[in-house]
Amino acid sequence: MxxxxxxxxxxxxxxxxxxxxxxxxxxxxxxxxxxxxxxxxxxxxxxxxxxxxxxxxxxxxxxxxxxxxxxxxxxxxxxxxxxxxxRLWRALRETAEAHAGALGALASSYLGDRASLSTISRDELQGRLKQGDVVVLDVRPRTEYDAAHIPGALSVPVDDLKARLRQIPEGRDIVAYCRGSYCVYADDAVRELSDDGRRAMRLEEGFPEWRAAGLPVESAT
Amino acid sequence: MxxxxxxxxxxxxxxxxxxxxxxxxxxxxxxxxxxxxxxxxxxxxxxxxxxxxxxxxxxxxxxxxxxxxxxxxxxxxxxxxxxxxxRLWRALRETAEAHAGALGALASSYLGDRASLSTISRDELQGRLKQGDVVVLDVRPRTEYDAAHIPGALSVPVDDLKARLRQIPEGRDIVAYCRGSYCVYADDAVRELSDDGRRAMRLEEGFPEWRAAGLPVESAT
DNA sequence: TTCTTATTCAAGTAGGTTCTTGAATAACAC
DNA sequence: GTGTTATTCAAGAACCTACTTGAATAAGAA
The missing domain is CATH 1.10.10.10 (Winged helix-like DNA-binding domain superfamily/Winged helix DNA-binding domain)
Known part of the structure; x- marks a missing residue:
């Protein structure tokens, strides 16, 4: 005692x-x-x-x-x-977001005008994947795509996007995703795709959250 | 960029x-x-x-x-x-537990032979509360009980337990709870009650986890 | 007003953190 | 064996942390 x-x-x-x-x-x-x-x-x-x-x-x-x-x-x-x-890393980010304080200014200085980009939630994406009316782009570096990705996603690392714009199937909306909410790859991709006249949006969270939610994933064989 | x-x-x-x-x-x-x-x-x-x-x-x-x-x-x-x-504090404890390393030795030096005490999970306690065949003791300091506690629990701060042993209803098993897994109040209470010949066990987690799970709580009026 | 109590502030010391630079290992190829 | 590459180790400079002590505020009571 x-x-x-x-x-x-x-x-x-x-x-x-x-x-x-x-x-x-x-x-x-x-x-x-x-x-x-x-x-x-x-x-x-x-x-x-x-x-x-x-x-x-x-x-x-x-x-x-x-x-x-x-x-x-x-x-x-x-x-x-x-x-x-x-879970610890996620809880840490959420605590910072709840506090907001200094975070808001810094986030917008790094993330830019994210508010102007369309987004889609995990649940919505799941629905549209079932309907098959959407193209999913994994814009992370190839290594990360190879390790694991959302089933059916195409690997188009953001640095290669400009060169590969013509290879992306037409006629369907595009959803880009990357590492998570504090990663800008998907933002950059959505901006570039929009400039090219495509309807593109960003998955709100990243791949780790998708996997953590128990949703299916696929790996390079 | x-x-x-x-x-x-x-x-x-x-x-x-x-x-x-x-x-x-x-x-x-x-x-x-x-x-x-x-x-x-x-x-x-x-x-x-x-x-x-x-x-x-x-x-x-x-x-x-x-x-x-x-x-x-x-x-x-x-x-x-x-x-x-x-959630952040919980995730931190869980990370430490998953790593285990140095934690095991230190925990047992502070928590003693917790393994020898009987415990009950949140779900089990909920069931037994419905049947009404159990006495629940909140052994945290009175202030914390007043702020919020499990409905129906009696406030018996661990320091007062010895003096108030005779006031605890007989004929039913006793469940003691306190602040959480790294709090020894409930352990001490269960040991004391067992020494007195009562069937007593410790709620595995503490009050904050009960509340975080969305279970009902009660406050002093 | 003065007194009292709860809390914060300021300055100092001992020790810890972050990054740099250059040297030391460790595995492999030749 | 020697050479090459990826990683780690060691020592040092600039800065940050945790605690102590004693003084300063701030609210309320007399």
């Missing part, structure tokens, strides 16, 4: 995952890893940091149990430790 | 709630505030820290949008900012 040392030690440990996620660069890493495993060098490119620094951030996440690693030849691939981590 | 400054700033903000929760003492504060609002002095007592230090921790949580405050006379009462925060 009253062993407050033990209580403090217990809460200090409970909180380790929060400290690990408590850094913008590490949060970016988690956001990318939610799409599938990646090597250190790829991750360093994604977060625009040196390889050494990225490696150190990864060790921190590893020690906190947020990610796991596997070696393959000279590369080491990191991935999220499990679904609890995805 | 490519404005990585804005992206970094955005993720730095998304992560503020995690930094706020990324300290054992602040996590203890959140765990207590999940039971209802409290003044600075009460909170300082709960986490065994000086009032000045507790106040500073509270300001940090406030700035991060994790809690809110209201003044009443000379006192200031703090409470959680909303349900997103409770």
């Amino acid at each position: 009253g062993d407050h040392r033990a209580k403090e030690a217990l809460f200090d440990v409970l909180v380790e995952a929060a400290r690990a996620l408590g850094n913008g660069r590490r949060a970016e890493l988690v956001d990318v890893l939610a799409q599938g495993e990646r090597s250190v060098e790829e991750l360093a490119g994604e977060i625009r940091q040196s390889v050494a620094n990225t490696s150190q951030h990864l060790q921190r996440l590893l020690r906190a149990g947020v990610i796991t690693s596997r070696r393959s030849g000279t590369r080491i691939y990191y991935s999220l430790a499990g679904p609890a981590v995805e | 490519g404005d990585h400054r804005a992206k970094e700033a955005l993720f730095d903000v998304l992560v503020e709630a995690a930094r706020a929760l990324g300290n054992g003492r602040r996590a203890e504060l959140v765990d207590v505030l999940a039971q209802g609002e409290r003044s600075v002095e009460e909170l300082a007592g709960e986490i065994r820290q000086s009032v000045a230090n507790t106040s500073q921790h509270l300001q940090r949580l406030l700035r991060a949008g994790v809690i809110t405050s209201r003044r009443s006379g000379t006192r200031i009462y703090y409470s959680l900012a909303g349900p997103a925060v409770e």
Whole structure:
């Protein structure tokens, strides 16, 4: 009774995952890893940091149990430790959104005038997929599409979109999706498609939320 | 495109709630505030820290949008900012449990031989409440019971239990509950009741989880 | 007004975090 | 073995955190 040392030690440990996620660069890493495993060098490119620094951030996440690693030849691939981590990252974003405060201004400075783009919810997309009157574009990098994607989606990484506009089936509306609400790939794609005269909209959330909702996914064979 | 400054700033903000929760003492504060609002002095007592230090921790949580405050006379009462925060705190505990690593040893050093105590799930308790063959004890401090409790529960703060053993209705099993899985009040109560020859068990989770599940609650009038 | 109580502020110290740079490993190819 | 590539380690500079102490506010009571 009253062993407050033990209580403090217990809460200090409970909180380790929060400290690990408590850094913008590490949060970016988690956001990318939610799409599938990646090597250190790829991750360093994604977060625009040196390889050494990225490696150190990864060790921190590893020690906190947020990610796991596997070696393959000279590369080491990191991935999220499990679904609890995805829930944690989602809860964190939702808390920030509920608070809003500083978030609004920053989000619009990064995300631009997202309000002017049409969107579609997960449920609506499911309905339209059954009717088959929609083309779904996965605009994430090819690796992430290969790891897992919405069944029937075409892989058109946003950087290739301009060159491949003519390959996209006509006569149907287009839905683009990417990593999640704080990813701009789908926004950029929808803008580009609209400029080309197509009816295009953005899936409100990203692929991880689709999978987390228990909806079907497909992988490259 | 490519404005990585804005992206970094955005993720730095998304992560503020995690930094706020990324300290054992602040996590203890959140765990207590999940039971209802409290003044600075009460909170300082709960986490065994000086009032000045507790106040500073509270300001940090406030700035991060994790809690809110209201003044009443000379006192200031703090409470959680909303349900997103409770989900965040839960996700954090679940991540720690999934990782397990250091947690196991620390938990058992603080929680003792919890494995030897009988427990009951939320669903089971709901069933037995309908049948009315069980006495429910809220063993948290009276303030927390007053703020909200499971309908029909008796308030018997764990410190008063020994003195009030004879007042607990006989002939029915007893279920004790407290703040949550990392709170020892219900364990202590179940041990004491068992020593007294009563059939007693602990509700697996605490009051906040009961409320978060949308189950009915009752407040002091 | 003065006194009291609850809370916050300010300054200081010890220790932790983030990023940089350059060297050290570790697996593989030749 | 040597060379090459991916990753990690080590040390250091600039900054941030957690706690302490004592003084400053702010609301209410006398």
